[in-house]
Amino acid sequence: MTGFLLRRLLGIAGTLLVICALTFAVFYLLPSDPAAQFCGKDCSADRIVMVRQQMGLDDPLIVQFGRYVLGIFAGQTLGSGQYAVHCGFPCFGYSFQSGQPVWDLMLDRLPASASLALGAAVLWLLLGLSAGLLSALRRNTWVDRTVMVATIGIAALPVYFTAMLLLYVVVTVLGLMPYPRYIAFGEDPVGWIRNLILPWITLALTFAAIYARMTRNSVIETMAEPYVRTARAKGLRERRVVGRHGLRPALTPVATMLGMDLGGLLAGALITESLFSLPGVGKLFADSLNKADQPVIMGITLLASFFIVTSNLVVDLVYAWIDPRARLT
Amino acid sequence: MSLLEVRGLAVEFDTAEGPVRAVRGIDFTVERGRTLGIVGESGSGKSVTSLAVMGLHRGAAVTGSVRFDGTELIGAPEESVRRLRGRRIAMVFQDALTALHPYFTIGDQIAEAYREHHGGSRKAARARAVEVLGDVGIPDPARRAREHPHQFSGGMRQRAMIALALSCEPDLIIADEPTTALDVTVQAQVLDLLAGQQQARGLGLVLITHDLGVIARIADEVLVMYGGSAAEQAPADRLFTAPRHPYTRGLLDSLPRLDAPEGEPLRAIPGSPPSPLAPPPGCAFHPRCAVYAEHGSPLCTADRPLLRLVAEGHRNACALDEVTTG
Amino acid sequence: MNAPPTPRGRSAGRPAAAIEVAEAAEATATEAAVAEAPASPARLAWQRLRRRRVALAGLGIIAFFVLAALLAPVLTAISGHGPADTDKRAVDSYLGGLPRGSLGGMSTQHWLGVEPMLGRDIFARLLYGARISLLVALCAALLITLIGVALGATAGYFGGRTDTVISRFMDVMMSFPSLIFMIALLSVARDVNRVLLLIGVLGAFGWPYIARVVRGQTLSLRHREYVEAARACGTSSGRILLTEILPNLAGTIIVYVTLAIPGLIGTEAALTFLGVGVRPPTPSWGQMISDSVLYYKADPMFFVLPSACLFLIVLAFTLLGDALRDALDPKGGAA
Numbered sequence: 001m002t003g004f005l006l007r008r009l010l011g012i013a014g015t016l017l018v019i020c021a022l023t024f025a026v027f028y029l030l031p032s033d034p035a036a037q038f039c040g041k042d043c044s045a046d047r048i049v050m051v052r053q054q055m056g057l058d059d060p061l062i063v064q065f066g067r068y069v070l071g072i073f074a075g076q077t078l079g080s081g082q083y084a085v086h087c088g089f090p091c092f093g094y095s096f097q098s099g100q101p102v103w104d105l106m107l108d109r110l111p112a113s114a115s116l117a118l119g120a121a122v123l124w125l126l127l128g129l130s131a132g133l134l135s136a137l138r139r140n141t142w143v144d145r146t147v148m149v150a151t152i153g154i155a156a157l158p159v160y161f162t163a164m165l166l167l168y169v170v171v172t173v174l175g176l177m178p179y180p181r182y183i184a185f186g187e188d189p190v191g192w193i194r195n196l197i198l199p200w201i202t203l204a205l206t207f208a209a210i211y212a213r214m215t216r217n218s219v220i221e222t223m224a225e226p227y228v229r230t231a232r233a234k235g236l237r238e239r240r241v242v243g244r245h246g247l248r249p250a251l252t253p254v255a256t257m258l259g260m261d262l263g264g265l266l267a268g269a270l271i272t273e274s275l276f277s278l279p280g281v282g283k284l285f286a287d288s289l290n291k292a293d294q295p296v297i298m299g300i301t302l303l304a305s306f307f308i309v310t311s312n313l314v315v316d317l318v319y320a321w322i323d324p325r326a327r328l329t
Numbered sequence: 330m331s332l333l334e335v336r337g338l339a340v341e342f343d344t345a346e347g348p349v350r351a352v353r354g355i356d357f358t359v360e361r362g363r364t365l366g367i368v369g370e371s372g373s374g375k376s377v378t379s380l381a382v383m384g385l386h387r388g389a390a391v392t393g394s395v396r397f398d399g400t401e402l403i404g405a406p407e408e409s410v411r412r413l414r415g416r417r418i419a420m421v422f423q424d425a426l427t428a429l430h431p432y433f434t435i436g437d438q439i440a441e442a443y444r445e446h447h448g449g450s451r452k453a454a455r456a457r458a459v460e461v462l463g464d465v466g467i468p469d470p471a472r473r474a475r476e477h478p479h480q481f482s483g484g485m486r487q488r489a490m491i492a493l494a495l496s497c498e499p500d501l502i503i504a505d506e507p508t509t510a511l512d513v514t515v516q517a518q519v520l521d522l523l524a525g526q527q528q529a530r531g532l533g534l535v536l537i538t539h540d541l542g543v544i545a546r547i548a549d550e551v552l553v554m555y556g557g558s559a560a561e562q563a564p565a566d567r568l569f570t571a572p573r574h575p576y577t578r579g580l581l582d583s584l585p586r587l588d589a590p591e592g593e594p595l596r597a598i599p600g601s602p603p604s605p606l607a608p609p610p611g612c613a614f615h616p617r618c619a620v621y622a623e624h625g626s627p628l629c630t631a632d633r634p635l636l637r638l639v640a641e642g643h644r645n646a647c648a649l650d651e652v653t654t655g
Numbered sequence: 656m657n658a659p660p661t662p663r664g665r666s667a668g669r670p671a672a673a674i675e676v677a678e679a680a681e682a683t684a685t686e687a688a689v690a691e692a693p694a695s696p697a698r699l700a701w702q703r704l705r706r707r708r709v710a711l712a713g714l715g716i717i718a719f720f721v722l723a724a725l726l727a728p729v730l731t732a733i734s735g736h737g738p739a740d741t742d743k744r745a746v747d748s749y750l751g752g753l754p755r756g757s758l759g760g761m762s763t764q765h766w767l768g769v770e771p772m773l774g775r776d777i778f779a780r781l782l783y784g785a786r787i788s789l790l791v792a793l794c795a796a797l798l799i800t801l802i803g804v805a806l807g808a809t810a811g812y813f814g815g816r817t818d819t820v821i822s823r824f825m826d827v828m829m830s831f832p833s834l835i836f837m838i839a840l841l842s843v844a845r846d847v848n849r850v851l852l853l854i855g856v857l858g859a860f861g862w863p864y865i866a867r868v869v870r871g872q873t874l875s876l877r878h879r880e881y882v883e884a885a886r887a888c889g890t891s892s893g894r895i896l897l898t899e900i901l902p903n904l905a906g907t908i909i910v911y912v913t914l915a916i917p918g919l920i921g922t923e924a925a926l927t928f929l930g931v932g933v934r935p936p937t938p939s940w941g942q943m944i945s946d947s948v949l950y951y952k953a954d955p956m957f958f959v960l961p962s963a964c965l966f967l968i969v970l971a972f973t974l975l976g977d978a979l980r981d982a983l984d985p986k987g988g989a990a
Contacts, residue, residue: 016825019836026840135381152977156917156970160928160944161962164951172952226427232385233422234493235415248432264832271925275948285835286929289842301839304832312830324477325431345703 008316012309017069019305024065027294068093072302073134092299097291102299106281109268112182113280116272117265119196120203121258127208129254132215137242139220147212155209155217163275170198182278199276203269205263222250252322256315264312267304330399332533333359333382337393340374340381349605351377353633354393357550357590359501364527364534364566366548367543370602374557375537379503382535383420384410398500404603416446419494421523423506425486429478429622435462435489436474439496446497458575461492465522484515488522495526501533508543520546541580545569550642553577556603556613559636563643573645575620620649700906702983710978716971720964724789727782734766736776738783738938745774751953759956770946771954780938780973781964787939788968791853792919798858799919800912803865808896808904811873822870825863833860834922841931849933853926859918865911872907876900906983913976917969924965940965 043051052058057068067076071091086092092102135147170176181197183191222228223246231245232238268282277283283302288296320326340352352374358467359365369375381391384402395402397418400408404529422428430438438453439461447454457472462470465488478486487507506519508516524547527534536548544551544565551568553561553576561574572578579598600617603609615621621629628634628648636644705711723730731737745760746752752772754760759768759777767778810821837856844852876882877900885895926932927941935942940961947958 014832016829018829023836023839024762027843086597152973156966156973157923158921158944158962158965158969160948161959161966164948168951168955175692226422226424227430229385230420230422230428230493231382231430233383233414233420234445235411235413236441236445237411240445264834267768267832270834270838270929274929285838289838289929289931292842294843297839297842301832301835304835305830308832309830323432325479326723 004320005317008313010314015309016302016305019309020069020302021065023298023301024068025061027298028061028064050096085235092302093295095288095293095296097288097293102295105284105296106299106303109279109281109284110266111184112278112283113273114186114266115192115196116180116199116203116269116278116280117262119193119200120265120269121262122205123200123204124207124211125258127204128211129251131208131212133219133247135212135216136219136223146214148216151209151212152275154205155213157205159202159206159271162205163198163272166198166202169302170242180276182280199272199278202275203265203272211254211257214257215250218253219246222246225249248322252319255318255322259311259315259318260308263308263314264304266307266311267300331358331396332361332398333535334396335378335382335394336396338378338381338395339392340377340386341390341392343388344606347415351389351557351605352381353612355552355554355559356636357552357559357562359533359535361500361533362528362531363549364524364536364547365549366544367535367554368539368544368551369554370539372556372602372605372607375554376505378554379420379505379535379537382503383414383418385414412446415442415499416497417499418501418503419497419499421487421490421494421502421504421507424510425481425490426510428490429486429493431478434475434477435481439474439489439493441495442493455457457496458492461496462489462553463490463519464495465489467492469647484519485510487511487515488521491519491523491526492621495530498530499532501535502527503535503537504536506539507536508540509538516543517546523547541569541584553580556608557605558613558633559644559646560614561643561645562636563640567640567643571640571643573643573650574647575618575649576614579617579619606613612646620647624649658873661707674974696855700979704978707978707981709974710982713971713974713978716967717975720785720968720971721789723782724785730782731776731779734776734778736765736779738775738779739936740776740779741867742769742774742776745769746771753950753953754957759954759960760925761956766800767960768956770943770957771950776958777943777960780943781940783938784940784943784961784962785968787850787933787937788920788923788965791850791857791933794854795857795861795919795923796912796916798854798906799861799865799915802858803862804869804901804904804908807861807866807869808873808900811870812892812896812900813928814874816875818870820983821866825866828860828863831860834925836860838926838929838931843928848941849937853923853932857922861915861919865908865915868907868911869904872904873900876903910976910980910983913972913979917972920965920969920972 044122075087075089075091090103091312131147135144138144171179178196183195228246231241270282273280273282274286285300335357337354339354342349356443367375380386382395436458439458443457459470459474462474467473467488508519548565551565552559555576560576571583582596598617603613609616612634615629634646634648636646639645659680747755756762761768765776806821810818882899885899924941927939928945933939943961951958
């Protein structure tokens with residue numbers, strides 16, 4: 001188990017390094033001049049040269065890359081003399097736009113993204129698992145067919161449409177609440193829920209549909225396994241056959257999927273956050289895109305990779321915990 | 330009263346391509362302390378038969394009569410059949426790796442069955458699991474009970490499967506291809522174990538297999554199935570010495586023999602098993618039948634031949650029975 | 656048995672030798688039925704597909720959009736408004752540039768109304784948007800298939816170190832935050848053909864999913880008798896892959912590509928919505944949705960129309976893909 005963990009951690013470090021290098025290469029090889037970006041619109045050629053020098057952009061790429069990676073762990077000092085700024089661990093550089101450290105910006109936005117992702121996950125699990133299970137156990141009945149038709153339709157709904165429809169109906173037509181704005185959980189838990197409920201539904205609907213279909217297929221597949229037949233042949237009650245022998249293996253792939261999806265969402269649900277103006281990492285990313293704020297874009301790309309790669313590891317560990325066959329490899 | 334009496338058992342499935350009559354009315358009887366062997370190719374209906382006896386077919390139409398110890402099981406409430414399952418009729422499945430649950434320890438899986446039927450404490454059930462594991466010859470059963478199926482070798486896993494079946498002291502064991510997934514030497518050990526336990530406990534045993542060698546080893550009676558029907562039924566020694574049905578003969582001829590002249594090829598039955606969706610008219614075997622090819626009779630293509638008594642305890646379902654023996 | 660020789664027929668149609676051999680495969684009743692069935696898999700699949708009304712509905716919707724996209728210049732000539740033509744008379748400058756009339760300005764002049772402010776014809780913009788949407792998604796799907804099948808089949812067939820390298824590569828690609836990385840990439844690249852870039856980026860990140868499936872299938876096919884037979888005859892690996900393995904993968908590939916298309920369409924719309932995809936003045940659905948979000952209260956029609964198109968085309972491909980899976984993929988089929 002320790003060996004497995006060590007190997008996986010090494011793998012993670014490797015993957016992150018590869019992603020880091022690729023991201024770095026994309027940003028610094030493609031035709032765009034960070035110095036010009038940093039300097040702003042009315043910038044003289046002389047000044048650009050100076051900025052380039054100050055940012056270390058004249059150094060070979062590999063040196064810049066090394067400095068960036070080292071900087072993340074050890075911090076780095078930008079500029080020199082009286083303009084020197086020290087950026088401590090973990091250093092992702094400074095935003096061209098606001099001049100703030102990228103790390104602080106991301107940290108500031110993380111709670112909103114996490115609130116959105118976790119709340120939506122609870123919602124889509126409740127909806128998706130129950131619909132999928134119902135469908136599987138009532139296979140080929142009208143219940144099953146209705147659920148399956150509904151899931152295809154819901155999964156095809158564009159998020160923009162769901163979001164705007166919800167806003168239009170709940171806020172504009174029915175006037176049940178004002179336009180939602182993010183309130184931190186610590187500030188006002190009820191307000192937190194009230195203001196997040198529409199984004200949660202928007203984000204959760206598509207996932208719920210996908211999870212329902214996946215759960216259904218997985219349960220049907222598992223219930224046809226020989227070991228489920230053995231459980232019945234032992235004379236167990238159907239409740240126990242389904243609940244203990246069928247459901248556990250059936251939900252393993254769902255748990256895997258959940259880990260990956262959450263990992264992908266923690267660093268921001270880009271479109272949902274944009275549509276509801278939620279101050280999450282995804283919104284920060286979208287805003288930085290419009291302003292070509294490269295250090296922020298790069299920082300978020302790495303943060304997102306980190307979440308995804310880490311969630312892969314967590315999924316593997318959970319998998320090994322659930323399924324003893326996975327423990328040896 | 331016989332332990333198990335099956336009369337006119339038929340099983341029909343609805344598939345996307347149309348209804349499939351997997352079993353078309355078979356009869357057999359199993360006495361306490363005796364072994365019935367059911368032989369046939371895949372698709373002959375032998376496994377379907379075993380699941381039908383256990384009442385484990387979902388969504389299939391099962392008709393006919395299955396009387397276990399005097400009680401009719403077909404049409405009986407699910408709850409009463411469930412109480413018999415595992416407790417009085419136990420099953421040993423083929424390929425224990427997939428038939429045992431991968432997530433639970435061997436001991437858990439046996440103890441679970443025991444507690445379901447006998448109640449009692451977890452601890453007592455665990456002790457019972459360790460005891461039966463010892464009974465079936467698993468060394469160090471207390472430790473191995475805490476292991477998962479994938480940590481067992483194939484032979485040990487099949488022993489554990491048998492231990493699971495024995496754990497509740499059943500009266501009847503149905504073993505469906507219990508040795509198919511095993512090496513030949515391990516096969517023999519597992520068969521001996523099964524036969525030994527059957528003798529020691531006076532159980533009825535239904536042994537389903539495609540392997541005539543297995544039948545020869547432990548069966549008292551044999552039922553040969555083809556295309557969902559019985560082709561021939563006879564005491565084991567008679568079947569091997571005086572087979573009547575062309576299919577049975579073909580099977581016996583296709584067995585490798587030590588006394589065969591060197592270089593003689595194995596004689597296979599030509600053709601493939603019939604499609605369950607569109608079985609040939611008349612005798613299901615006639616398209617592959619050597620006797621039909623030689624003495625072809627319209628009887629073979631007209632109706633399914635019925636089993637007819639041809640000798641003491643020996644029934645044959647062949648319209649050309651006189652030709653074959655005469 | 657007048658069936659044409661088919662890949663599956665070749666594998667299942669072997670004569671049953673001794674009963675042990677037949678039993679060893681432990682073929683199920685349905686498999687035996689397939690061996691006897693007198694129709695080729697393709698015909699069988701089409702027969703099953705035809706029986707499903709939803710599949711035909713999906714196919715119909717797709718055909719509708721493809722035709723609309725192809726005939727966009729003709730149709731806009733008939734309607735009288737090009738996608739870039741502005742019509743200031745159709746919007747009310749006193750109302751902040753909202754379309755005159757109800758339902759977003761639908762009229763005999765502008766069949767589906769006009770955009771606020773510029774007064775561009777929505778019908779024309781939807782048609783030209785369909786061109787972009789379908790062009791990008793279908794080309795990206797083709798790219799995904801080419802890369803995915805080539806790498807997946809190679810990994811599965813050759814195994815060993817080749818497999819390790821390719822599989823590792825797939826793992827890394829799949830643990831990539833692909834959407835974010837795509838956006839980052841698209842946002843940095845400035846003066847490039849956006850459509851080509853979109854196709855390339857979508858293709859580059861989409862292939863591992865198909866590659867994984869193809870690899871798994873190839874792995875199980877490479878030890879089939881007919882493949883072994885071909886190998887024993889001295890057939891080259893490339894030829895075996897093309898003539899023995901690929902035909903058997905066709906069904907799976909068709910299913911997965913069809914099911915990948917809705918994702919590609921959605922991703923293209925999302926990228927464009929976020930402003931890194933297709934750039935104006937090229938009309939696209941994502942762009943229209945992005946513009947219309949501002950007007951969701953005042954001019955809901957402007958918002959509903961492109962969303963509905965997006966919904967319909969995604970739905971159509973999903974329905975078709977689902978039905979295809981039932982018809983072609985024996986494992987996923989209703990057995």
